[in-house]
Amino acid sequence: MGSQEAGSGEEICQRRQFAKDPYHHKSNPFHSWFVGLLALCLLVFVMFFAFSDNTLAWSEKLSLYSQNYVPFNQRPQFKAPPYRVHPKHKLITNAFQKNTKFPSVQPGGLQYHLAYPRNYQFIIDNTEICKDSNPFLVLMVPVKPKDIAARNAIRQTWGKDKVVQSKVVLTLFMLGLEEGADLENLKNENQQHQDLIQSNFIDTYLNLTIKTMVIMDWLATHCPTATYAMKVDSDMFLNIDNLIIMLQKPGIPKVNYLTGMLMWDRPVVRSKESKWYVPEELYPDPKYPTYTLGMGYVFSNDLPAKFVEVSKSIKPFNIEDAYIGMCTKKLGLSPTPPPNPSQFKAYNSRYDRCEFSQIITYILGSSEQLKNYWSDFKKPGPHC
Structure with a gap:
């Protein structure tokens, strides 16, 4: 659990540095304004995923979004926030796949209760x-x-x-x-x-x-x-x-x-x-x-x-x-x-x-x- 949190923090720092490094050189005011806004948006995005549930790695959250929010072309582009449940009920997300399989329980897996109805809209x-x-x-x-x-x-x-x-x-x-x-x-x-x-x-x-x-x-x-x-x-x-x-x-x-x-x-x-x-x-x-x-x-x-x-x-x-x-x-x-x-x-x-x-x-x-x-x-x- 601790290693996941540390990894998530380190990745945030790396992304912050990535946002800054390419733009150390001087630029015109409009360019600086645009870059600053872009960096701020990226920071807000990362902070949201990192701190909405501090037990999940950022990469796991992004994977959850990409796999489960848009399984079919006609699927609406919205979803209620996932519900966090007791740590004993850690489930990976393969139950959402087209060829649905049994969701297996793995140490460090995603803490989302797939049957909780308010995960859906x-x-x-x-x-x-x-x-x-x-x-x-x-x-x-x-x-x-x-x-x-x-x-x-x-x-x-x-x-x-x-x-x-x-x-x-x-x-x-x-x-x-x-x-x-x-x-x-x-x-x-x-x-x-x-x-x-x-x-x-x-x-x-x-x-x-x-x-x-x-x-x-x-x-x-x-x-x-x-x-x-x-x-x-x-x-x-x-x-x-x-x-x-x-x-x-x-x-x-x-x-x-x-x-x-x-x-x-x-x-x-x-x-x-x-x-x-x-x-x-x-x-x-x-x-x-x-x-x-x-x-x-x-x-x-x-x-x-x-x-x-x-x-x-x-x-x-x-x-x-x-x-x-x-x-x-x-x-x-x-x-x-x-x-x-x-x-x-x-x-x-x-x-x-x-x-x-x-x-x-x-x-x-x-x-x-x-x-x-x-x-x-x-x-x-x-x-x-």
């Missing part, structure tokens, strides 16, 4: 939507920018109705940055539907924890008056009527409430061949705390702000639902089983109109399947 937003509608429930759907088919399928099915069981429901889509996605098309789509939120993180599978924490931050800062929220994947069949009925049952808490399909004593996957692989340096324990499966979990809307705050002290890893489980545990809380656990189902073997009338969630295979199932499900007549 919103590019597309609907800042007043909650103030205008005062929702009872907000459905937050993570989806990639190019996956317009999934968004349209949801808009035609369970995300279509704004009032369900006499309660106001909002359905919003959270997007990151995806190479090749057309920002103007997304802006036009949002202008038409007013349901997109896009942030400037890289939208990859391994960055789902970042995406989820950005969702939590948006709920905490843009929609604090909602009673409940749900993070629900874009490949889900959601029986929204049953969900609203469940949330209005007597005894359902309005604070510190998290429910869904509960996962107990789940082992951490150490096989590098698995999409759920987590290296020990990111998560050393052999098992996760109890968490709710990421396909769709429901929570009282006081929790997002608490999750964002407690995430400052939790090392990020790439399994987003287990990460929320870690945040819940750190808060001294635990997920609550739903009143009827059988309503939160994962995969289905076949469509059954009667069964789909009784559940809340099911994972589907495609957007076309969702539209076909929904069309049949909404036909007049009894379901069973």
